[in-house]
Amino acid sequence: MTRPRFSAVGVLGAGALLTLAGCFGPPAPAPTTSSASAAATVSPSPTATAPTSPAVTPSPTATVPPSSAPPSSAPAGPTAEPTFTGFPEQTAPLTIYYVAIGDNGVSGPMIGCGDSIVATTTAPVRFTDQVGPSIGTLLVNRSRDVGLSGLVNVLYQSNLMYVSGELEGSTINIYLSGQFMLGGVCDIPRAKAQLEYTAMAASGATSAQVFIDGRPIDEVLSLK
Structure with a gap:
């Protein structure tokens, strides 16, 4: 019977997951793209790199900068003082x-x-x-x-x-x-x-x- 082979990266990744489970509790469900990035970061393998799949790239619409909020939701700026133009005739x-x-x-x-x-x-x-x-x-x-x-x-x-x-x-x-x-x-x-x-x-x-x-x-x- 042939034993399954595990790559070094896979072993190290499993070790990292076990380590994280010991710190924060039981393993979470399938990792999202952000957790995959975190696993790649803590892996000791010098050759490990973050996935380059488009799914890993944060969507440009995921967060909205404050400056792009609709004008109606932006806080009103200071009101200019009215200019005195003289008494009415x-x-x-x-x-x-x-x-x-x-x-x-x-x-x-x-x-x-x-x-x-x-x-x-x-x-x-x-x-x-x-x-x-x-x-x-x-x-x-x-x-x-x-x-x-x-x-x-x-x-x-x-x-x-x-x-x-x-x-x-x-x-x-x-x-x-x-x-x-x-x-x-x-x-x-x-x-x-x-x-x-x-x-x-x-x-x-x-x-x-x-x-x-x-x-x-x-x-x-x-x-x-």
């Missing part, structure tokens, strides 16, 4: 403040020398930023008397020009250039109130600061 009346001298707060908030600061409105004006047109309308008025209303514009002789405005929280900062030309000490709180109240009405702020050529209005008017 609108048409509305402007609110301009003038002084009721000696009114003692009857017609509006009371200011220095027993006067009142009173709101008036213009005809509808088209604008995008209401602060500039409102302050500009106040500064270009060269009449002391506001029609037949009895109100007074104490800025009518001043040479002032609106430069810019900036809203910081609930405070509107107004930047002007030029010079004041006032008629006396009582015109100081009147001029200041006209500018501040007009700026607050235009911006919706609750307080205002006025700067003339970079200097606070109180500092400028203290010299008058």
